[in-house]
Amino acid sequence: MKNLKRFLILFALIQLSCETDQTGTERYIGNESYGPGIISLPGDSYNEYEENQFIYTAEEPVSTFSIDADGASYANVRRFIMQENQLPPKGAIRTEELINYFNLDYNFNNDSHPIALNGEISRSPWNNANKLVRIGIKGKSIEKAGLPSSNFVFLIDVSGSMGSEDRLELLKNGFKYFVDELNDEDKVAIVTYAGSAGVILESTPGSEKQKIKNAIDQLGAGGSTAGAQGIVTAYEIAQENFIENGNNRVVIGTDGDFNVGISSQEELVDLIEEKRESGIFITVLGVGRGNLNDAALEQIANNGNGTYEYLDNLEQLRKVFIYDYNKFYTVAKDVKIQVNFNPKNVEAYRLIGYENRILNEEDFEDDQKDAGEIGAGQNITALYEIIPAANSDFELPAFTIDFRYKQPASNTSSAMELEIFDDENSFEQSSDYMKFTASISSFSMLLSDSQFKGSSSYDKVLYWLDEVNLPDEHGFKAEFKQIVEKAKGL
Missing domain, CATH: 2.60.40.1230 (Gamma-adaptin ear (GAE) domain)
Structure with missing residues (x-):
């Protein structure tokens, strides 16, 4: 009887490992061991989609x-496979x-x-x-010397769920990389939110890099998550410091676990649609696993004149904040x-x-x-x-x-x-552009078991990648081959 109970518990956990709630959002339930047995942690949230048909x-x-x-x-897929x-x-x-x-x-x-x-x-x-x-x-x-002056507002989630090393600490390192890329004429303000929103640093010139980094270093995690209030405050500060014909942008870092005030995906999208009319762009940076609200973060970026990146390791920080710094300029x-x-x-x-x-x-x-x-x-x-x-x-x-x-x-x-x-x-x-992008597409269809994957296989993807000769300054294309190899074994 004891073995039967264990089997039934294990079966239930497996069934919960990927489920869909009534809002059409896929909930991925991560499992983590805490001594004997397995505890089912609150799940990551992903939007459902229907694959495009012919x-x-x-x-x-x-x-x-x-x-x-x-x-x-x-980056999120890479973390699942490699880490x-x-x-x-x-x-x-x-x-x-x-x-x-x-x-x-x-x-x-x-x-x-x-x-x-x-x-x-x-x-x-x-x-x-x-x-x-x-x-x-x-x-x-645009050459760096020709970039327009920027008005940045860092909006950083410091709620209790952000306490682990792969969340707030990762973001803090990333934002310090970002500060090193600033021109002296740029401006940065820092807004944090947990149970409420607070202004940690008023808009400060990029020439005062150490002052900005000191403010970042002081951030710590604790409390609930009033994400919508933080968004409102960040946009207000961005509007107060608006640069005509400049680059005005809110950069938000969070796991997306909004639980105070406006918190549903639909309400957050409505809020961000209203804010995008101000001429302020947004970059959304997702972190963490277990309660990552990928569904809401992607839609905030999609509907707010913005882009969405996920941070899974230090090299990804360098990619987003240094190698691809120009992407912060639309x-x-x-x-x-x-x-x-x-x-x-x-x-x-x-x-x-x-x-x-x-x-x-x-x-x-x-x-x-x-x-x-x-x-x-x-x-x-x-x-x-x-x-x-x-x-x-x-x-x-x-x-x-x-x-x-x-x-x-x-x-x-x-x-x-x-x-x-x-x-x-x-x-x-x-x-080579076709070969490389087709290889990624084939890999994606294998991961999702697409009905259109045809004769795709991991070995074929690796073969096609070996036929490609494209610049790879930072080694990300070579890393992709490692990801394909690892996925093949999984």
């Missing part, structure tokens, strides 16, 4: 979506964020716009009957893509990833409709898998891509266009 061009030739410049999903020796829950896997984590060094060759475009078609490596489309976007680079906002597929060449298409970034066709020209942002020097990639039409006419473009974006301080969008022809390239003939 759409027949004859019925719906136009596909519209917002770009996504986030990289949080990749915790387990595959991530499906809700943690957002293919577009895995792809867009990497710097692909796309060329920038556009004097008229702050973004440049490129694209190509090849055979699909996991289904030879289909083809793969790559759409690339590159944000204009060069184009509300970037939308509309692809018009030619039914003579494309029978059906499927957007890979971007499930929660799909827009209605009429949203494309609606300047009131929010979309994604791209930072200075940043690249964005989107992939489509297409079913070719019989007797395709390769003299005609396979599809036309329309883009709309706004300058950071503008409320009116500008248009761009790109035509892509099918040169009938095999996957082996495609660019």
